[in-house]
Amino acid sequence: SDNKMSIDNKEKIRAGLEDLMKRRFFITQSFSIYGGQAGLYDYGPPGCAVKANLINLWRQHFVLNEDMSEVDCVSVTPEQVLKASGHVAKFADFMVKDEVTKAFYRADHILEAHIQTLLKDTSKMSKEQIEELNFVLAKAGDYNQEQLKQALNKYNVKAPETGNALTEPYPFNLMFQTQIGPSGLSTGYLRPETAQGIFTNFGKLYEYNGKKLPFAAAQIGNAFRNEIAPRAGLLRVREFTMAEIEHFVNPNNKTHPKFQEIQHIQANLLSSDSQDKSSEIEVCTFGDAVQKKLIDNETLAYFMARTQQFLHTVGIKPQGLRFRQHQKNEMAHYAQDCWDAEILSSYGWVECVGHADRSCYDLKVHATESKSNLSAYEEFKEPQFVDIAKVVVMPAAISKKHRAAVSPIKKYLTELKDDLTKALEIQETITKDGHYNLVLDGNTYDITADMVTISKAQEKKNGHTFFPHVIEPSFGLGRIIYSILEQNFYTRENDEQRGVLSLPAIIAPVKASILPLTSSDRIAPFVQTISKSLKEVNISTKVDDTGNAIGRKYARTDEIGIPFGVTIDFQTIEDNTVTLRERDTTKQVRIPISELSSTLRKLCDLTVSWSDILKTFPIYENQSE
């Protein structure tokens, strides 16, 4: 029952799984009776149960065990918030249009498709040419507007259906836009990530956590991205559930108190350096990775380890999980270090969880834009001398030139005291250029040497105010669910038609099937009794009382990943025992009904293993499977 993912059979696995997902209503295209809508998917009952189980476990693994502050914020977001975060200006993909028909394409997709076509016949190409094309193919997804423009020109890419010329690539913002209220003046967007709800509530969260750092906030919720042309099935969709953590730390101390609990754990690491060279995975403990500065800090590594534990628990295979470090050109300018947990599926290695040290970027931009205090205060153990800017302001000189604005200019300059870097930069400009252009509320003021003198000084302080840094693990739950299904899907070797989803019990959509051997009136009452007793201990069940043979019934439960099967037969009537079957081993034991619910509860809670059960109860020989 081991994972059989390989390049050879990945097409077959994907086809088999997609057929199963459709037949058994795991996941379906939304509004399919109306022809469907690209990039929108609904979860049917088994998919929805897997998702609910995943969320419950995530909450237990992270929120409960790490004492996080979970919040639940709205999706509809005013424009101002997403302007501050940078999403209104920059959260875009690049499009091109057919100059004649106005059909549109994603610029990187059309470039990739063109290169793939070129690579189909390399007989007349030099080694260098082939290498160049492969390089472009690998990088197209990361190209900016200018790079895309140049590549589309260089390879003379045309509209695929018509051969017409294409427009230059231009950005299309990926946020769904709407209007809040009836005024027509209040633009809003659906959030493209859940994180902004946490950042904008930082002040309240800091207070909730007793004004102590570090603390983490978490959020599970939907996010929306208006993709230009969604493809890759469940991996790139327009509406999806995320689970995000924002762990706020003092930038001077990114150690983690529980680091020793995870430092011995081994991980598959693909560093930025390695991607430049051999692209070889390094197997290394988190402890070593931090020691040799491969991973920037303990807290980032701690969350990577906790993510790995979580993913293994929900059914991701160790060999199907790696952490890939972002390369310098991929990372936002403010990010200190980023590692994506990538999971292997038929689509290749797919980013499912991001781990980013985002420095203080988010809190800083929101503090500036909203003019709110989003900083933290740390009291020193004993008073310290700290570097500050000594600012001497000459109001009379300011007044001479900027009479109406003396007070805001004075306020701005005085407050430079706690921002030494900025203060020295201003002084340097004045010294060098003779003046500095100060922009306040949209107006520019000429500041000259007679108005202010700035120098470095020291001050004795009891504490300091700073923007916390944030370390952000961000989970795409839909991608994880798809990956779990693929990595745990196989067909029994003796029979190609019998697909099995070998899901861990904790994730399985239904925990136990109840299978009456025949439709005899003497057997039926046991179905009710057993079903009720299992519900009382919160074990979900599915009854199959069709006339199918028992082997066929087992096959149908294996297919949706039900780990345990309870069969009621004629012996049940005589001695109140049933058979209990485990999906992966297909082994069965004979167990008294009185012990069934407690045994299944323990099996699902992992406090007892199937091999324990095989030792405790008599093995039952399989008649007909």
Add this chain to the structure above:
Amino acid sequence: SDNKMSIDNKEKIRAGLEDLMKRRFFITQSFSIYGGQAGLYDYGPPGCAVKANLINLWRQHFVLNEDMSEVDCVSVTPEQVLKASGHVAKFADFMVKDEVTKAFYRADHILEAHIQTLLKDTSKMSKEQIEELNFVLAKAGDYNQEQLKQALNKYNVKAPETGNALTEPYPFNLMFQTQIGPSGLSTGYLRPETAQGIFTNFGKLYEYNGKKLPFAAAQIGNAFRNEIAPRAGLLRVREFTMAEIEHFVNPNNKTHPKFQEIQHIQANLLSSDSQDKSSEIEVCTFGDAVQKKLIDNETLAYFMARTQQFLHTVGIKPQGLRFRQHQKNEMAHYAQDCWDAEILSSYGWVECVGHADRSCYDLKVHATESKSNLSAYEEFKEPQFVDIAKVVVMPAAISKKHRAAVSPIKKYLTELKDDLTKALEIQETITKDGHYNLVLDGNTYDITADMVTISKAQEKKNGHTFFPHVIEPSFGLGRIIYSILEQNFYTRENDEQRGVLSLPAIIAPVKASILPLTSSDRIAPFVQTISKSLKEVNISTKVDDTGNAIGRKYARTDEIGIPFGVTIDFQTIEDNTVTLRERDTTKQVRIPISELSSTLRKLCDLTVSWSDILKTFPIYENQSE
């Protein structure tokens, strides 16, 4: 600790609760650092935990125990779907604008405010005039466009700020509109309810349930309503979480197999008749209510009873819950019967759960609009003679007049066989008027007596095809959460400042507080051990290791509804026991640490009661509370 809601102190209760919710970050206005946005609220950690607990319990109470098929569908919905459901045309409130300033108002709000002003001085009014004004005040919220127009004219209502004339009332659609993809041609809306995702997936759900009726589908998810002017705090918001059930039944059989389990339960019923007369609540069992046809059918009554059980479990007081039947003019034309579970709070009786028998309306409109089969098939126990339409079509006559459309017209007429009502209606029209205007795909065809003859006939059939009826319980979770908080909030009589949230343990945001008596180094290690042992059994905890006195610590935990407090003191160091305190009785016992986690687990699972604990362990006398 009983609920103290009364008209006298409702303002005080609301103010006290709102202060608590703000201080302890239960719920906050979204994006408040940017000035906030009306009708959008975020849940902080305790609010979010209450919500997660409520959802888990709902899933257990309904989805697990009633074997429902839970689905999880997208919010972004193409226009076509919501046109079919009627939302694009009809899901609107009425607005008026100041003719000069263009300031806008909700028409019913402005009418109500005007009437309330008039009612402030009734000295010159007749009894009839006062009665009329009170009647308008009560009904304004249900007025249609014409009724609002007439009332605004009659009472000469002007813009409140300016005294300017107002526009006539006009509809404003309450759905948030957006564009799907970059074409600009694909209008979508955020779903105003979760139900449409279930209706559009009916075919797959029917198959998933073995093509047997009845079955129920459920969905928990967000819905969005772009309110004109949100008010009433958490009770009318623009984005909210719903939990909806669509129970599909054969219209000929609305009995429920588990009805006998709930028929003895008493409920507070406010019938449609009673609202016309005395508005008196009738206390009556669900069994009697169905027997005397007060509630239309067993299935509707079954769900009302299950809702009542759920609401009582989560902390709604029996005297603070009633079921109000919709009056004829409130109900949609297709609805058979509707009962709202209304909960009492400082806002009065507020609808929190709707229970509607929606007949086959939803499936029928989607089947028509999508041209999909959304019907069910029932095999008769033995073949039956059923009434059908005998349709004799004369293609030659049709061809003479509508040459190009013979085949669709013929198809339409032939298929009338299974729609006897429609068929006879057409025949009757032809007989009476000499012809019938048949509209097919937007074209109208004149059908005359020479083209078709229709008569009633009988046919022997093995089964029949029909649209299932749907019974829909629909929960507004935010309203329920607010109501729970209000009904369980009180201040201790000995001390006005000590607010208590008397939440049931199953709903409480945190189950146990851990309170070290002092900050002694000898006490601190116990905090870690106990916290860890409780997490292992999934008990959430909150440590208060501030220097506050123990009484103050208890007050802070009471305020956010933590039911159990564990205090570690110097005796703990000697004998490994702690005190365990219950919030509502404030009684304490002395309990060994080794028994703490299992005891708390049982208390939270309700398998043991606090009075059992008081009998099992020695009572500990309270020193300082």
